[in-house]
Amino acid sequence: MARAHVTTTINGDVVDFLCEADQTLLSALRDELRMTGTKEGCGTGDCGACSVTIDGRLVCSCLVLAVEVEGKAIDTIEGMADGENLHPLQKKFLEHAALQCGICTPGILIAARSLLERNPDPSETEIRYWLAGNLCRCTGYHKIVEAVLDAAREMRS
Amino acid sequence: MAGDLLGKPIPRIEDRPLLTGRGRFVDDIHLPGMVHAAIVRSPLAHARLRGLHRGRAAAVEGVVAILAAADLEPHLATTTLSVGLPSKAYRLVVDRPVLATDEVRYVGEPVAIIIARSRYIAEDAAALVDLDLEPLPAVSDARLALRPEAPRAHSGAATNVVAEFTMAYGDLDGAFASAAHIVRTSLLQHRGVSHPIECRGAVGHYDAVQDCLVLWSSTQAPHSHARMLVKLLGCDENRVRVVSPDVGGGFGPKLVFYQEDILVALAARIVGAPVKWIEDRREHFMATTQERDQHWDMEIAADATGRILGVRGHMIHDHGAYTARGINLAQNSAQIVPGVYRVPAYELRVTLALTNRVPVSPVRGAGHPQGAFAMERLLDRVAQELGLDRAEVRRRNLIPPEALPYRLPIKTRGGTEMIYDSGDYPACQAAALAAIDYDGFRARQATARAEGRYLGVGIANYMKGTGRGPFESVTIRVGPSGRVSIYSGATAIGQGTKTMLAQICADAIGVDVARITVVTGDTGTIALGHGAASSRQAVNAGTSVHLAALAVRHKLLQAAAIHLEADATDLEIIGGTIRVKGVPAMAVGIGELADALAGLPGYGIPGGLEPGVEASRHALFEALTFAYGTTAAEVEVDIETGAVAIRRYVVAHDSGMMINPMMVDGQILGGAAHGIGNALYEWMGYDAAAQPVTTTSAEYLVPGAPEIPRIEMVHIEIPTPHNPLGVKGVGESGTIPAAAAVVSAVEDALAPFCVRIGETPIRPTRILELIAASRR
Ligand code: FES
Numbered sequence: 001m002a003r004a005h006v007t008t009t010i011n012g013d014v015v016d017f018l019c020e021a022d023q024t025l026l027s028a029l030r031d032e033l034r035m036t037g038t039k040e041g042c043g044t045g046d047c048g049a050c051s052v053t054i055d056g057r058l059v060c061s062c063l064v065l066a067v068e069v070e071g072k073a074i075d076t077i078e079g080m081a082d083g084e085n086l087h088p089l090q091k092k093f094l095e096h097a098a099l100q101c102g103i104c105t106p107g108i109l110i111a112a113r114s115l116l117e118r119n120p121d122p123s124e125t126e127i128r129y130w131l132a133g134n135l136c137r138c139t140g141y142h143k144i145v146e147a148v149l150d151a152a153r154e155m156r157s
Numbered sequence: 158m159a160g161d162l163l164g165k166p167i168p169r170i171e172d173r174p175l176l177t178g179r180g181r182f183v184d185d186i187h188l189p190g191m192v193h194a195a196i197v198r199s200p201l202a203h204a205r206l207r208g209l210h211r212g213r214a215a216a217v218e219g220v221v222a223i224l225a226a227a228d229l230e231p232h233l234a235t236t237t238l239s240v241g242l243p244s245k246a247y248r249l250v251v252d253r254p255v256l257a258t259d260e261v262r263y264v265g266e267p268v269a270i271i272i273a274r275s276r277y278i279a280e281d282a283a284a285l286v287d288l289d290l291e292p293l294p295a296v297s298d299a300r301l302a303l304r305p306e307a308p309r310a311h312s313g314a315a316t317n318v319v320a321e322f323t324m325a326y327g328d329l330d331g332a333f334a335s336a337a338h339i340v341r342t343s344l345l346q347h348r349g350v351s352h353p354i355e356c357r358g359a360v361g362h363y364d365a366v367q368d369c370l371v372l373w374s375s376t377q378a379p380h381s382h383a384r385m386l387v388k389l390l391g392c393d394e395n396r397v398r399v400v401s402p403d404v405g406g407g408f409g410p411k412l413v414f415y416q417e418d419i420l421v422a423l424a425a426r427i428v429g430a431p432v433k434w435i436e437d438r439r440e441h442f443m444a445t446t447q448e449r450d451q452h453w454d455m456e457i458a459a460d461a462t463g464r465i466l467g468v469r470g471h472m473i474h475d476h477g478a479y480t481a482r483g484i485n486l487a488q489n490s491a492q493i494v495p496g497v498y499r500v501p502a503y504e505l506r507v508t509l510a511l512t513n514r515v516p517v518s519p520v521r522g523a524g525h526p527q528g529a530f531a532m533e534r535l536l537d538r539v540a541q542e543l544g545l546d547r548a549e550v551r552r553r554n555l556i557p558p559e560a561l562p563y564r565l566p567i568k569t570r571g572g573t574e575m576i577y578d579s580g581d582y583p584a585c586q587a588a589a590l591a592a593i594d595y596d597g598f599r600a601r602q603a604t605a606r607a608e609g610r611y612l613g614v615g616i617a618n619y620m621k622g623t624g625r626g627p628f629e630s631v632t633i634r635v636g637p638s639g640r641v642s643i644y645s646g647a648t649a650i651g652q653g654t655k656t657m658l659a660q661i662c663a664d665a666i667g668v669d670v671a672r673i674t675v676v677t678g679d680t681g682t683i684a685l686g687h688g689a690a691s692s693r694q695a696v697n698a699g700t701s702v703h704l705a706a707l708a709v710r711h712k713l714l715q716a717a718a719i720h721l722e723a724d725a726t727d728l729e730i731i732g733g734t735i736r737v738k739g740v741p742a743m744a745v746g747i748g749e750l751a752d753a754l755a756g757l758p759g760y761g762i763p764g765g766l767e768p769g770v771e772a773s774r775h776a777l778f779e780a781l782t783f784a785y786g787t788t789a790a791e792v793e794v795d796i797e798t799g800a801v802a803i804r805r806y807v808v809a810h811d812s813g814m815m816i817n818p819m820m821v822d823g824q825i826l827g828g829a830a831h832g833i834g835n836a837l838y839e840w841m842g843y844d845a846a847a848q849p850v851t852t853t854s855a856e857y858l859v860p861g862a863p864e865i866p867r868i869e870m871v872h873i874e875i876p877t878p879h880n881p882l883g884v885k886g887v888g889e890s891g892t893i894p895a896a897a898a899v900v901s902a903v904e905d906a907l908a909p910f911c912v913r914i915g916e917t918p919i920r921p922t923r924i925l926e927l928i929a930a931s932r933r
Pocket residue numbers: 039040041042043044045046047048049050051060061062063
């Protein structure tokens with residue numbers, strides 16, 4: 001079968017890649033583009049480890065076909081820091097030790113950024129429900145919530 | 158400066174790459190020419206395997222190889238994975254075959270491995286391998302497995318009893334004969350899967366240049382993996398290297414050596430290309446070891462004041478279809494029942510039943526949550542029987558601090574004594590009660606009841622033997638670069654192990670943490686190791702690092718004294734420099750010293766010192782150090798929906814001196830969340846034919862951020878005398894008491910319905926059933 005040609009924008013850069021018609025966006029990012037920051041935790045839309053945004057919309061990249069992103073703009077964890085300058089969320093995750101093994105972390109950061117873009121002043125409950133689709137087995141979520149609250153505070157000021 | 162870092166919440170050295178998408182997990186490894194594996198698994202719980210037809214799968218374009226048991230045999234010195242920890246209690250030896258040959262014994266058991274150009278192709282082809290299976294009767298429930306007429310989990314076996322043992326001490330008959338009160342209870346304790354967010358995975362690579370088989374595996378124990386590979390392949394130790402890259406959580410089952418570990422390694426050698434296998438989530442539920450059911454029938458004898466006289470009972474433990482780790486899980490449950498309480502006489506008979514379900518191995522807590530749950534449910538029953546407050550019954554039975562060290566007349570699995578070394582159990586319970594305002598609870602409860610709301614409070618104490626030895630290896634080396642490298646058999650699976658080791662090392666030598674690189678979980682860098690399990694690494698590896706770092710410091714000071722022509726006692730180490738106190742100009746870099754001690758051909762080593770700046774230590778630990786604590790939970794139960802909301806949740810605990818309080822917090826918080834999941838949500842279901850029925854995270858119910866409450870912590874730091882750092886383990890502390898406390902709280906909330914709960918998890922539908930039954 002001929003491989004599909006996809007042109008898209010990833011973290012602000014125009015990117016071309018070839019993929020199979022049945023290949024997920026997650027797999028294309030990881031296996032074709034070697035952007036392995038986006039993680040697989042289930043492949044079935046249950047864990048959020050594969051979260052990216054497409055045209056600003058938060059999605060599970062394991063549930064999107066790579067061919068669907070033709071002409072769209074993807075944002076992934078690799079584009080979150082500005083060079084060596086961490087995004088406020090990344091900084092606060094570091095300060096609060098809001099990660100342990102770190103496998104869920106890219107997805108949680110992408111999801112949290114997407115929340116703060118919509119709601120710069122979320123309550124703890126809003127954060128918990130927004131992140132309901134991002135499973136973490138290590139942290140018990142407490143420090144993640146703290147870090148997001150703290151980052152939101154800093155980003156507002 | 159030396160001695161100023163322990164106990165500080167320094168940021169983790171692991172985090173920057175993980176936060177920016179530059180972690181290196183096994184699935185992030187890509188090697189040129191790499192091919193991908195999928196496993197053909199048994200769809201039936203028990204069947205005769207009459208044949209395997211590869212035709213349709215082999216025809217798929219991109220398939221490189223299809224390997225079944227017979228294809229692997231010529232390459233293997235042995236075809237079974239004999240991994241069981243030794244014990245006299247075994248009645249049957251049931252080791253897993255590398256691949257099934259003539260019988261399959263659980264759904265998910267590997268039958269063949271497909272190698273293909275991509276994971277997609279491999280998985281598609283795996284589905285096209287036709288297995289010729291003749292169904293056999295399966296045994297699903299451990300209690301049914303023990304009936305004489307039950308089908309055998311292994312055809313032809315004389316029994317389904319894989320092991321049995323009794324733990325006992327004291328005059329039990331006397332205790333029960335003289336008791337004012339005897340209370341009985343039956344418990345069905347379920348625990349489920351580990352569910353790290355990273356499933357298992359491995360990359361095998363035969364390095365022809367070095368004639369070495371390298372396996373990157375998402376494992377907690379690379380050294381024992383390497384030992385197994387050597388045994389299976391019948392090769393020299395130096396022909397195998399196992400590396401744990403970044404590991405996305407372990408929680409127990411990643412300690413086990415799996416069929417896939419040898420399959421991937423061997424396949425790489427057979428097909429002559431690197432092979433990657435990544436477990437998918439469905440496979441994780443079917444094929445990764447898990448905890449499951451324990452059925453307890455217990456009775457407790459108490460005097461008229463509620464003091465425990467004796468505890469006895471029988472426990473049936475679902476072992477699964479093979480021995481993947483040992484009988485340690487059931488042993489842990491049995492030996493921890495007395496816990497922090499004075500129990501003068503005790504007997505637990507334990508029967509381990511083979512079933513046609515995936516093998517069982519420890520998950521975070523490793524049997525201790527069940528032991529604690531059994532004891533705590535019994536104490537709640539005693540309180541109810543005597544009309545006493547539940548905290549007061551516990552207080553009366555706690556071992557007082559003046560009785561420590563306290564010897565429990567039970568031996569650990571290695572035959573050493575169980576001696577509770579240090580602590581203050583009553584103070585810990587009191588701290589938890591104060592934190593949750595236990596005294597004010599009845600008023601809160603009454604107010605809520607008046608509004609038609611049902612609040613309950615529950616408490617549970619726990620005990621955990623931590624720091625299981627025998628040792629963890631550490632080498633510390635200072636190089637001419639001035640960098641300090643730590644190599645350890647300890648394995649980092651997300652706990653912050655590298656930070657912990659670097660922090661102890663920096664504290665002892667006096668160098669900055671930023672100057673230290675930590676290499677863990679790589680058998681190519683250090684010969685011996687045991688890895689992450691049993692809340693052991695801070696004690697074992699931490700002590701080894703501490704001792705090795707002190708030796709390195711001594712060596713540096715000796716060398717610097719010679720170099721600076723000063724007395725070693727006049728020197729101080731600041732950052733990477735050693736200088737004469739008060740004379741900053743008289744200084745030498747540690748790299749310069751390492752360079753001098755590395756020597757030059759034909760020149761002597763300064764001062765005739767032993768070459769190099771390095772030290773290795775394997776601090777030995779025979780005795781466990783006992784961590785303990787109290788959890789208190791306040792819940793609200795919605796009697797219309799059965800939903801449980803946790804309003805307050807307190808963990809008071811003593812894990813000895815904290816190396817990094819921020820990381821200790823993380824262990825407690827994550828552990829508690831896991832235990833809350835076990836209490837209220839997580840259920841690994843099987844039907845009567847032993848088919849798993851919960852094979853997605855959504856069906857299984859891993860708790861998310863909305864379900865887990867804020868958790869309040871009280872840290873009590875009483876140093877253990879067993880190691881120079883005074884540390885006890887903490888990795889499982891949050892998990893162990895959680896279900897006992899939460900279930901007790903739910904039962905308390907439902908007191909108006911006289912509901913009694915003896916099971917985990919306690920889910921909304923079950924709560925509604927219990928309420929309805931009480932109304933009838
Ligand atoms: S991998 Fe996409 S949701 Fe889990």
